[in-house]
Amino acid sequence: MIKLIVLDVDGCLSDGKLIYSADFIESKNFNVKDGLGITTWIKMGHQVAIITGRSSKIVEKRATELGVQHLFQGIRDKQKVLKELIQSLDIEFYEVGAIGDDLNDYKMLNRVGRSFTPKDGVEDIKKLVNTVLSKNGGNGAVREMIDMLVDENDQKKLFLSIWTKE
Numbered sequence: 001m002i003k004l005i006v007l008d009v010d011g012c013l014s015d016g017k018l019i020y021s022a023d024f025i026e027s028k029n030f031n032v033k034d035g036l037g038i039t040t041w042i043k044m045g046h047q048v049a050i051i052t053g054r055s056s057k058i059v060e061k062r063a064t065e066l067g068v069q070h071l072f073q074g075i076r077d078k079q080k081v082l083k084e085l086i087q088s089l090d091i092e093f094y095e096v097g098a099i100g101d102d103l104n105d106y107k108m109l110n111r112v113g114r115s116f117t118p119k120d121g122v123e124d125i126k127k128l129v130n131t132v133l134s135k136n137g138g139n140g141a142v143r144e145m146i147d148m149l150v151d152e153n154d155q156k157k158l159f160l161s162i163w164t165k166e
Helices: 032-043 057-066 078-089 103-111 123-128 141-152 156-164
Strands: 004-007 047-051 070-072 096-099 114-117
Touching (some): 004 078, 032 047, 032 156, 047 057, 078 103, 096 103
């Protein structure tokens, strides 16, 4: 059973575009369906980590909004950070699902129990992962991953009950 999901930001939670205003203010697009999937995963009693190579106040704000328990920004060696995290959570690599889209995610994706990339992930990552998703990064790929993991964990009733029970 997958107990922890690990999310990359640029190209997975967002579409990977870096947009700057004339005042050099950065903006990112996030998908609300990804957000609902993440918050539901957490409400089911599971863990979520964001491990990203860049640092951004926007990502910090989004992680806080969603209740993401573990946020690591400006990370060069994602596998090392993940190893330390799973040791602290007393879980194993095979109990982790992760999504990444580019070569800086390669070592991390190669270690986890379930690995995913968005439809627009780079070719070398597509060859590595268990599942290439049908959606692009920032356009529901994270939600698609979560839906698959909920089904694989045989937790669909629990997932639905969080929002449908009266």
